[in-house]
Amino acid sequence: MHQKSAERLLYPQDLKVQRDGNRADTAGSAR
Numbered sequence: 001m002h003q004k005s006a007e008r009l010l011y012p013q014d015l016k017v018q019r020d021g022n023r024a025d026t027a028g029s030a031r
Helices: 002-030
Strands: none
Touching: none
16 A cells, blocks of 8 residues: 555656656757
8 A cells, every 4th residue: 555655656756757858859859
């Protein structure tokens, strides 16, 4: 149960970082 809670807390942050990374990659490619 504790592990699931930690995963739940990290997941949103991971998604945000991944999204930011993808956006930066796209901007770099467009440039």
